Amino acid sequence: MSFTIDHVSASYGGNTVIHDVCLEVPSDRFVGVFGHNGSGKSTLLKCMIGRIGAMAGDLRFDGHPVVPDKVHRNVMLGIGFVPQTQNVFPNLSVWDCLRIAAMNHQPMDVAVLDLFPAIANRRRARAGSLSGGQQQMLAVAMALMTRPKVVLLDEPTAGLAPNLANEVLNSLQDINRKTGTGIIIVEQNVVTALRMAERAIIMKGGRVAYDGPTTELQRQEDLWHYF
Ligand SMILES: Nc1ncnc2c1ncn2[C@@H]1O[C@H](COP(=O)(O)OP(=O)(O)OP(=O)(O)O)[C@@H](O)[C@H]1O
Numbered sequence: 182m183s184f185t186i187d188h189v190s191a192s193y194g195g196n197t198v199i200h201d202v203c204l205e206v207p208s209d210r211f212v213g214v215f216g217h218n219g220s221g222k223s224t225l226l227k228c229m230i231g232r233i234g235a236m237a238g239d240l241r242f243d244g245h246p247v248v249p250d251k252v253h254r255n256v257m258l259g260i261g262f263v264p265q266t267q268n269v270f271p272n273l274s275v276w277d278c279l280r281i282a283a284m285n286h287q288p289m290d291v292a293v294l295d296l297f298p299a300i301a302n303r304r305r306a307r308a309g310s311l312s313g314g315q316q317q318m319l320a321v322a323m324a325l326m327t328r329p330k331v332v333l334l335d336e337p338t339a340g341l342a343p344n345l346a347n348e349v350l351n352s353l354q355d356i357n358r359k360t361g362t363g364i365i366i367v368e369q370n371v372v373t374a375l376r377m378a379e380r381a382i383i384m385k386g387g388r389v390a391y392d393g394p395t396t397e398l399q400r401q402e403d404l405w406h407y408f
């Protein structure tokens with residue numbers, strides 16, 4: 182199973198920001214998406230979940246078209262999405278956040294909580310009262326409630342202290358290993374994420390500058406020239 186991204190471009194207000202992207206991304210691996218600010222990483226993820234209307238080209242998941250502007254439908258294909266900001270309901274309890282996320286995917290998959298002991302113990306707490314790292318874990322747990330085959334995450338460790346960032350990344354690696362759920366992650370902690378990811382995609386100026394195994398990338402002396 183995979184994403185097939187075939188000559189995809191996307192624009193905001195007529196301004197094209199990703200150009201002619203062609204990728205075949207397996208949906209059961211740990212894949213890192215890297216690149217400078219403004220290189221098109223978030224836009225690529227938005228295309229993959231259909232969160233952007235102005236998209237040209239063909240994008241399929243598991244053979245099914247990912248339809249622009251139809252996030253709810255695309256989620257049903259087995260794609261989870263964790264946006265960078267506003268990804269939990271701060272005024273609701275942890276449990277209610279999870280219940281709402283699971284609404285269209287009954288019965289609720291309570292086993293997800295076993296992956297996150299730190300939040301499993303805080304079911305009654307207000308989501309907004311959790312630490313930054315715990316809120317990110319809750320956001321991931323909410324995405325897992327839709328029983329995705331793959332989860333797309335946009336900088337889930339942004340703004341976190343290094344130890345919390347590592348905790349979140351380790352949880353994601355655990356999820357990938359224990360459940361086989363694919364992880365496609367935009368991450369600014371390049372060194373840590375490269376260690377975890379099997380595959381890297383590097384965006385530069387809205388185009389794919391590198392796409393391949395991380396082992397190959399790490400062998401290259403000057404991998405930074407891709408950035
Ligand atoms: N909602 C928007 N409206 C107009 N332009 C946008 C919008 N979102 C992104 N852009 C532009 O599209 C380009 C790619 O942005 P994108 O957010 O995909 O980059 P990114 O690689 O995720 O950057 P960052 O690392 O800063 O998150 C940038 O030039 C950005 O200014």
Ligand SMILES: [Mg+2]
Nearest residue numbers: 222223224335
């Ligand atoms: Mg971004």
